[in-house]
Amino acid sequence: MTSLFDPLTIGDIQLKNRIVMAPLTRNRSPGAVPNTLNAAYYEQRASAGLIITEGTPITQQGQGYADVPGLYTPEALAGWKQVTDGVHRAGGKIVVQMWHVGRVSHDSLQPNGGKPVAPSAVTAKSKTYLVNADGSGAFAETSEPRALERDELAGIVEDYRHAARAAIDAGFDGIEIHAANGYLIDQFLRGGSNKRTDDYGGSIENRARFLFEVVDAIVAEIGAGRTAIRISPVTPANDAFDANPQPLFTHVVEGLARHALAYIHVIEGATGGARDHQQGDTPFDYAALRAAYAAAGGKAAWMVNNGYNRELAIEAVEDGKADLVAFGKLFISNPDLVERLKNDTVMNAPDVGTFYGGGAKGYTDYPALENVA
Ligand SMILES: C=C(C(=O)O)c1ccccc1
Numbered sequence: 001m002t003s004l005f006d007p008l009t010i011g012d013i014q015l016k017n018r019i020v021m022a023p024l025t026r027n028r029s030p031g032a033v034p035n036t037l038n039a040a041y042y043e044q045r046a047s048a049g050l051i052i053t054e055g056t057p058i059t060q061q062g063q064g065y066a067d068v069p070g071l072y073t074p075e076a077l078a079g080w081k082q083v084t085d086g087v088h089r090a091g092g093k094i095v096v097q098m099w100h101v102g103r104v105s106h107d108s109l110q111p112n113g114g115k116p117v118a119p120s121a122v123t124a125k126s127k128t129y130l131v132n133a134d135g136s137g138a139f140a141e142t143s144e145p146r147a148l149e150r151d152e153l154a155g156i157v158e159d160y161r162h163a164a165r166a167a168i169d170a171g172f173d174g175i176e177i178h179a180a181n182g183y184l185i186d187q188f189l190r191g192g193s194n195k196r197t198d199d200y201g202g203s204i205e206n207r208a209r210f211l212f213e214v215v216d217a218i219v220a221e222i223g224a225g226r227t228a229i230r231i232s233p234v235t236p237a238n239d240a241f242d243a244n245p246q247p248l249f250t251h252v253v254e255g256l257a258r259h260a261l262a263y264i265h266v267i268e269g270a271t272g273g274a275r276d277h278q279q280g281d282t283p284f285d286y287a288a289l290r291a292a293y294a295a296a297g298g299k300a301a302w303m304v305n306n307g308y309n310r311e312l313a314i315e316a317v318e319d320g321k322a323d324l325v326a327f328g329k330l331f332i333s334n335p336d337l338v339e340r341l342k343n344d345t346v347m348n349a350p351d352v353g354t355f356y357g358g359g360a361k362g363y364t365d366y367p368a369l370e371n372v373a
Helices: 036-044 074-089 150-169 184-189 204-222 245-256 286-295 310-318 329-333 337-343
Strands: 008-010 013-015 019-021 050-057 094-099 127-131 137-141 174-178 227-231 263-267 301-305 324-327
Touching: 019 337, 036 074, 074 094, 074 150, 094 150, 150 174, 150 204, 174 204, 184 204, 204 227, 204 245, 227 245, 245 286, 263 286, 286 301, 310 324, 324 329
Parallel strands: 019 050, 019 324, 050 094, 094 174, 174 227, 227 263, 263 301, 301 324
Antiparallel strands: 008 013, 127 137
8 A cells, every 4th residue: 555655756756755845935035036044944844755845936027925036037046056955965856836926916026017917907806925125024915917918928938938947957856837826827727817808718728728838838848757737726815716617627637638747736625725615616526637637648646735634644645546745834844744744743833923034933943853852
């Protein structure tokens, strides 16, 4: 029987276990440049089978929150090289989550203070995180976006391709395309945010077109075995909504089956919330989604996330419902989570007040077991 603690090869990447550090925004990279504190934080967690970095914007246009690390300047790429070197020295594997926030942004973060971009000029009922002149951080209403012109889309696909190449050159073992949580790619997918009347809007096929163009470009650049994707079929995060998610995401995974990707990462339910959250008339059927992916020839590892504890995670892998389980908050407060799960030991409780912004407090100062008196 397969165990959560067994090794696994996903695409071109060999993992020592099936426990994944989920992408976690922490807003601790001023100037969008990863720093030595970030490197220490990730290195502390290198016992994970796989680390997925926090969301990392591919361009300034794709930046929606203050002090998140980018993937688009030489300084940031040098900073990421520090991170990947440290994780590899500690025996870990790490992929970067490539992020374009679309409408979930603020004019003050955009090039020349312009409007954020989106499939349509529909403002997200959401907030983003800004850092004030005095260094204090605060959440602010997202700005009204402008609709992307059709002839701008190829340029953004090129930005994803270019960033994927830069990520591999910075030492990452692969990349995860952020297609979840109401950000740009998800905005194209969902009917609530995509009101386009061209061939990128309307039908499910049209709304998924941009996603597949991004996936195809990245696979062509770095190979399918280093490419993965995160989706969130029913999350309401960042005002994401679609009235009929099952056929929409069935079409998405059937299209993804064309490539031998490393993994498919699925957020079950509302991100950070109820696992049984529902959008549309019927509960979402995750088993049917995976079955549709397999029926279309998909062979990538299946990663699940949201609200998993030790028991649920062990059961999901043993029952064959998942190949990998991603943990978020538990990895924030337990750098040695793998050991704690393996030995079923006590866990450090996460300090919600230090999730976003700040320094070492609530970031690199959580004790590992050997440091617990
Ligand atoms: C990248 C994020 C996501 O995927 O939801 C995020 C951004 C800000 C705060 C929490 C999470």
